[in-house]
Amino acid sequence: MSGAVLSLRDFRVSFKTPNGVVQAVRGVDLDVNAGEMVGVVGESGSGKSVTFLGMLGLLPSNAKVEGSATVNGVEMVHASHRTMRSVRGKQIAMIFQDPLSALNPVYRVGKQIVEMIRVHEDVPKKEAWDRAVDLLNTVGIPQPAARAQQYPHEFSGGMRQRAMIAMALANNPDVLIADEPTTALDVTVQAQILEVFQRIQSELQKAVIMITHDLGVIARVADRVQVMYAGRAVERAGIDDLFAVPTHPYTRGLLDSLPRPGQERLQPILGSPPNMLKPPPGCAFAARCKYAEPKCSEGLPELAQVGSSMSACVRVHEIDLREEVPA
Ligand SMILES: Nc1ncnc2c1ncn2[C@@H]1O[C@H](COP(=O)(O)OP(=O)(O)OP(=O)(O)O)[C@@H](O)[C@H]1O
Ligand SMILES: [Mg+2]
DSSP states (O other): OOOOSEEEEEEEEEEEETTEEEEEEEEEEEEEOTTOEEEEEOOTTSSHHHHHHHHTTOSOTTEEEEEEEEETTEEOTTOOHHHHHHHBTTTEEEEOSOHHHHSOTTSOHHHHHHHHHHHHOOOOHHHHHHHHHHHHHHTTOSSHHHHHTSOGGGSOHHHHHHHHHHHHHTTOOSEEEEESTTTTSOHHHHHHHHHHHHHHHHTTOOEEEEEESOHHHHHHHOSEEEEEETTEEEEEEEHHHHHHSOOSHHHHHHHHTSOOTTOOSOOOOOSOOOOTTSOOSSOTTGGGOTTOOGGGGSSOOOOEEETTEEEOOTTTTTSOOSOOOOO
16 A cells, blocks of 8 residues: 555546547556645646546546546545545645636635535534635735635735635645646746645645646646656656656656746757547657657557656667757
8 A cells, every 4th residue: 555645547538529539648657645746747738637637527528537546545436426526625626727717706705715615514604714714824815814805806816826725725635736826827926826835735744736837837846747748657757856867858858948047949849749539559759759769659658667767768778868968
């Protein structure tokens, strides 16, 4: 038994569409422990959101979820609606990019947190209100008692995102999943929100999963990173290893496309991801990879230990992915 609060094993999500079956997530493993922040990073369409929406039973009915996903040992795949509902919100909560769409404009912010608390727990209104004010304080909202009386439109973008985090914490879940929580915010506010997540992780000992396409965000806050490509994990590494010794060409590409001081142009990864209606039989990145050889297309590569990282590159021992130092 692992001590992980969240575990994925051979987790899969596919969608039935008029054009065929979209294989969005194709066998992903992941363990996340209490007090740890894990980044999940990858290009648009790599399956980051669908993985976690799928495990929480939040996908439309054309989605098929397979494999295993547990929260505190409770299996979520094929779980009853009752199990899903009790785990969702209470043991695990998800925070999205756009807080306005998740906050109800006609209710005071405090009341929305109160409602969230009372869905799972039979607490008197006054006590729930006091807890809502405490939560607003926890996420760094000044004058929380007065703020609780206000409506979402009276909050700035950053304050709304803080309010969403407070709502997610309402039932004291063990796991927080944040899906691009800072993408819509300007850089200064983004940094403040990331600090809130860090405090939640270290002071409240929550497991935090930070989903983003931005490795820069991950670098600042995550302990470990899982890199996704075309519905698979291609690398898993500690944050320092990921930057110093990446073990997959796709990760190298992501690092090279980060904006850097003194560098005029970014180096984007050329080409585009595969069609997930018919993903290639081998490494999905091979078509865009400058190191690709015929053997890369021969079978689906699995993650394997390389140093202290896990890599799904079959050529990892034959290539040098450290940064090229200009002569
Ligand atoms: N309802 C759906 N029906 C069919 N395909 C879907 C559906 N929802 C998502 N997909 C497909 O699943 C794949 C993974 O999507 P997902 O939203 O998880 O990507 P992502 O990594 O979160 O990208 P982004 O960075 O843009 O948020 C994509 O190919 C997407 O087109
Ligand atoms: Mg997404």
